[in-house]
Amino acid sequence: MSTGKLNAQSKQELDVLVVGAGFSGVYQLYKLRKAGFIVKVFEAGKRLGGTWYWNCYPGARVDSDFQVYQYSLEELWRDWNWTERFPGRQELMQYFEYVDDKLDLSRDVSFDTRVVSANFDTRTNRWVVSTHNGRTVRPRFLILCTGFASKPLFPDYKGLDTFQGVMHHTGLWPEHGVDLSHKRVGVIGTGASGVQVIQEAGPVASHLTVFQRTPNLAVPMCQYKLDVATQTKMKAELYPDIFRRREQTFSGHEFTRIPKNVFDATPEERCLAFENLWASGGLRFSGANYQDTTLDLRANEEVYRFWRGKVLARLRDPEMQRKLAPEVAPHPFGVKRVSLEQQYYEVYNRPNVTLVDVNENAIVEVTPKGVKTADGAEHELDVLVLATGFDAVTGSIIQIDIRSVDGEPIKEKWRRGLSTYLGMMTAGYPNMFFPYGPHGPTALCNGPTCAELQGDWIVDCIAHMRAKGKTRIEPTRAAEDAWVARVHEIYSTRLYSHAKSWYTGANVLGKRVETLNFTGGLPLYMSICRERAHNSYAGFVLSGWDSGAARKAQL
Known part of the structure; x- marks a missing residue:
């Protein structure tokens, strides 16, 4: 191909550029392409999968039940069967391969392509997007499907770069894996990935040392194998209802909270309800408990007492x-991401496992041989696992140099305080959407549910603009301010502020502590979004004119 053709291709004017090929990005590609738009996806990884491509550490698996953690498209679920209630990373990657084959997606995806900058050209109402490998495209719309946990957070320990053993962050684990058998393994962090790695490492390591800051209030996964016959019956009788039910519940699952307060139930009723939720496994003990468990501290303490009794017995x-x-309790139950476990607490009964509470015995430095703590001990290690989390929700967006119409980096705008409208756009950055991101139901919602509902809203919005011949949309400052106020007002009625959490950015040194999510539940969120769309996209300014697009939309 000639240089001229290469340059022409590199400056291709797309209708839409999607960044990221996880659940959200893949859905956007499918829906936009079906609606007749010219759309491409830029993906930093080598395959589809998003977070499941990168998070390939030992034990990685989803925390949503299989029936809701998939696309609701019948052409996909009709012929796909899962092997476990909570699928592991490998099976999820197989699912994305299946989706790719069914929908022929990869032909519109550029892999190994990381977006590094984006600027809005006000003369043409297009984004100018550049990648790490020198490619430039000019899409009308930019959709950031970068996920809420794609910017790994590394601890600022003295000597971290001197460690001579094997060291990896769980979010950047090598796909070929790391053998933990008969090794001295250290795990820093006991969040979701920490719990999963610890369960895998404990039984096989010669010694496992866990460095814990906050105990994880994990609940039983209750994993089990699945058979095809059961799923065939579910598809025939339940699947359509399950998928419709997802958008009716607070968190986008098929279950919702008990419509009653904790102390309005008799002690006997409460005990039986707790036992039933505990035995059901998964996120139900947290997400299907009494309605006031994240609203009233006294009610929450009752839930914690039950949880503690179950764990002490193990x-x-x-x-x-x-x-x-x-x-x-280190914090109210359920106000941090609840982790699912299979044998997490039993691991600590093993003689080869040491638990270091870094609040009592801080990590002083990482040495070439291991980790040194305040008591003077040096914990010698062969493998050091950094389960230290992410700069969540906003981190994946602000790591891209995205400039407003006035040239302000989005990182600087949000440094003064997170501001969005409907959790999908932000003033000063026209034609840019970010589903499953800041001020959406994101961290509190089942991923595929959120991806589809927000994804449909965005596609409908862009199609509406095409029909009206509009080339530019952005929220007003007033609408944005009102949305931020509402997000904060709802958040203030919950117990989330009682915990130091990535829900609020409190895990990132120097990051402003504030709610990063809409905490009012999915039904309320979607009703607001749909009302705004129905009311001629209230709070947005639609401008520009493309008569050709309008005529085409009318045909």
Whole structure:
């Protein structure tokens, strides 16, 4: 191909550029292409999968039940069967390969392509988007499907770069894997990925040392194998209802909270309800509990007492009991992301496992041989696992140099305080959407549910603009301010502020602490979004004129 043709191709004017090929990006590609738009996807990884491409650490698996953690498109679920209630990373990657084959997606995806900058050209009402490998495209619309957990957060420990063993962050784990068998393994962090790695490492490592800041209030996964016959029956009788039900519940699952307050139930009723939710497994003990568990501290303490009793019964060592299930809750139950576990607490009964509470015995430095703590001990390691989380929700967006119409980086705008409208756009950055991102139901919602509902809203919006011949949309400052106020007002009625959490950015040094999510539940969120669209996209300014697009839309 000639240089001229290469240059022409590199400056291709697309209708839409989607950044990221996880659940959200793949859905956007499918729906936009079906609606007749010219759309491409830029993906930094080598395959479809988004977070499941990058998070390939030992034990990685989803925390939503299989029936809701998939696309609701019948052409996909009709011929696909899962093997486990909570699929693991490998099976999820196989699912994306299946989706790709069914929908012929990869022909419109550029892999190994990381977006590094984006500027809006006010003369043409197009984005100018550049990649790390020198490619430039000029899409009318830019949709950032970068996920809420794609910017790994590394600890600022002295000597971290001196460690001579094998060291990886769980979010950047090598796909070929790391053998933990008969190794001295250290895990820093006990969030979701930490719990999963610890469960895998404990039984096979020669010694496992866990460095914990906050005990994880994990609940039983209750994993089990699936058969084809059961799923065939579910598809025939339940699947359509399950997918419709997802958007009717607070968190986009098929279950919702008990419509009653904790202390309005008798002690006997409450006990039986807790037991039933616990035995059901998954996120139900958190997400299907009484309606006031994240609203009223006294009610929350009742839930924690039940949780603690269950965990204490699984731990033999009083010191482990004190560190893992303290008498006073480290934070209200359910206001941090609830992790699912299979044998997490039993791991701490093993003689080859050490638990270091870094609040009592801080990490002083990482040495070539391992980790040194304040008591002077050096924990020698062969493998160091950094399960230290992410600069979540906003981090994946602000790591791209995205400039407003006035040239302001989005990182600087949001440094003064996160501001969005409907959790999908932000003033000063026209034609740019970010589903499953800041001020959406994001961290509190089942991923595929959110991807489809927000995705449909965005596609409908762009189609509406095409029909009207409009080339530019952005929220007004007043609408944005009103949305931010509403997000904060709802958040203030919940117990989330009682925890230091990535829900609020409190895990990132120097990051403004504020709610990053809409905490009012999915039904309320979608009703607001749909009302705004129905009311001629209230709060947005639609401008520009493309008579050709309008005529085409009318044909």
